Amino acid sequence: MTSQIVVTVIGHGVRLSEELKQKITTFLSGLEDVKIDSEAVLSARAQDYFLSTSRSVASLRELVGSLDAGDVDIVVQENSKFRKEKGLVVFDMDSTLIYQEVIELIAAYAQVEEKVAEITERAMNNELDFTQSLAERVGLLKGIKTATLYDEIKQKLRVTQGVPELCRGLKKTGCKLAVLSGGFTPFANHMKEALELDFARANVLATENDPAQAGVEVLSGYTVGDVVDGECKAETLLQLAREYSVPVEATVMVGDGGNDLPAMGVAGFGIAWNAKAKVQQAAPAKLNTKSLQDAFYMFGYTDAEISELLA
């Protein structure tokens, strides 16, 4: 009989200590109605535990959450073929594919940092929802010349460690890749090109001709079309899965924000990447290492398999 559940321990350091491995083995085998069928080494700092149990993934996640194991992420998921066979991986952009928040870069460029910070604070106090705060922030950008703004910001974007490798490796397996951003299309499309993603969706900034200067395009101070919020990300993920004929079980959402949770909820798997505590708690899995390439461990790849994929 095959194990129903796989638990993966991913260390933040260079290796998992023998002491820690022992602690995890003792903890898992001590749980009622849990039997460790086998263990598999993925890397010096990542290890799988295959379990036979009638417990649900959710109940095991809760139990494992109570284990104090130090600087590791512990992932609990169904041991199905879809763990490795990914058909569609969708990424959030700000603080996920890139280290920064684009709106903050734009605010600095437009010298409206204080005003943007004030809107962010009101949004965090739930005085504004995402759509309202987006509208207020974009309103501050009215009249900015688009050409120089877009160039300046694109040059500043710093891709998160491990992202190029993860994308390249997944593409090799035939997996489709997408970015869904609550930011703006010029930058999401830029990342799509840079990382050779299959699809990008973000908010569209309205533009107009500068009445003072013929032929110069400036921002109108509002967005056009549907706002890319949490619901939109979830719907788009499902839409893409249908379009690419990918079973929902083979889809993944990777993000750091509360507005990535709805998409994680509908996807086959979800990864909270260095996210706020609330998001980590609500997400199917969390990853708090330095490199997003470590997602391969969650998908069951060994170091040797990762090297082969990236060669």
Ligand SMILES: [Mg+2]
């Ligand atoms: Mg984000």
